[in-house]
Amino acid sequence: MGKKKVIQKSKEEVIKENESVEHAVSKQTGSSGRQKFSEGKIFIQSTYNNTIISVTDQKGNVIAWMSAGSLGFSGPKKATPFAASKVAEAIAQKVEKTGPSTVEIYLRGVGSGRDSAVRSFAAKGFNITAIKDVTPIPHNGPKPPKVRRV
Numbered sequence: 001m002g003k004k005k006v007i008q009k010s011k012e013e014v015i016k017e018n019e020s021v022e023h024a025v026s027k028q029t030g031s032s033g034r035q036k037f038s039e040g041k042i043f044i045q046s047t048y049n050n051t052i053i054s055v056t057d058q059k060g061n062v063i064a065w066m067s068a069g070s071l072g073f074s075g076p077k078k079a080t081p082f083a084a085s086k087v088a089e090a091i092a093q094k095v096e097k098t099g100p101s102t103v104e105i106y107l108r109g110v111g112s113g114r115d116s117a118v119r120s121f122a123a124k125g126f127n128i129t130a131i132k133d134v135t136p137i138p139h140n141g142p143k144p145p146k147v148r149r150v
Contacts, residue, residue: 037100038102040055040056041058041060042054042055042091044084044105044108044118049078050069051084053067055094063099066090066091073086085117088116088117088121089120092121100126101127104130106134107133107134107135110135118131
């Protein structure tokens with residue numbers, strides 16, 4: 001296959017490369033590593049199968065998200081209120097330093113984890129300004145099946 005060439009860089013070149021990488025990273029994330037948010041939105045999607053929680057800023061850019069499945073719950077245990085409260089606690093720890101302290105909560109779905117997730121956020125010290133239910137409701141629904149002929 002041939003000999004491999006090892007390129008050795010001088011200290012000056014390495015320092016220049018590190019500075020350019022640090023500049024690009026600070027440009028993406030802000031000057032202090034991560035941006036700090038005072039206000040945000042929390043979206044809780046609770047279904048019969050899982051509970052998914054997303055934290056966004058006011059514009060709707062996702063800061064952090066987590067689900068019961070990503071915490072290690074499996075099968076029917078993912079849809080329990082206990083799993084939803086654990087997801088809320090984990091997300092609160094994740095956004096503790098950078099995340100919003102004043103939030104609006106948007107609930108979606110008919111699962112059993114809705115209330116316990118909201119209670120967990122309130123217990124973790126979030127200032128909740130509004131709780132809105134944005135579950136989609138069908139108005140008229142699909143066309144019913146034909147009448148059965150025997």
